[in-house]
Amino acid sequence: MSGIDLDRYGVWVAIAAMAAVTFLIRAGGFWLMEHVPLTPRLRRMLEVLPGAVVVATVLPIVVRGGLASGIAIAGAVLVMALRRNDLLAVFCGLAIVAALRAVL
Structure with a gap:
């Protein structure tokens, strides 16, 4: 069987994916506000x-x-x-x- 062994690493992959998405959302907010004029x-x-x-x-x-x-x-x-x-x-x-x- 190829790929990631979900039984063994599934929880860690899910945690890493959620951490990455959280970081990207927060960083994206800072990036977006650099391009929006603050009226x-x-x-x-x-x-x-x-x-x-x-x-x-x-x-x-x-x-x-x-x-x-x-x-x-x-x-x-x-x-x-x-x-x-x-x-x-x-x-x-x-x-x-x-x-x-x-x-x-």
């Missing part, structure tokens, strides 16, 4: 993009999670606004959702 409008879009990604990730969880998840997210946002500590906000959100799910 004020594009700069504003890139500044708000992380927040939009967070909202797009969290909103379906809140919708599916119900009232307890919504209150927990609001509590975590409040803790983050007051304390500016990511880890504390995550722990508070988890504590709130656990307590509400135990009660509700």
Whole structure:
């Protein structure tokens, strides 16, 4: 049999391929941005993009999670606004959702 022995090396080949694709995607982004003029409008879009990604990730969880998840997210946002500590906000959100799910 010729070629790569997938039983023996398949996992490593898959990991190497995923690493290569990840590197090429990241490097491609830097390469692409060298050729795109950074206008004020594009700069504003890139500044708000992380927040939009967070909202797009969290909103379906809140919708599916119900009232307890919504209150927990609001509590975590409040803790983050007051304390500016990511880890504390995550722990508070988890504590709130656990307590509400135990009660509700």
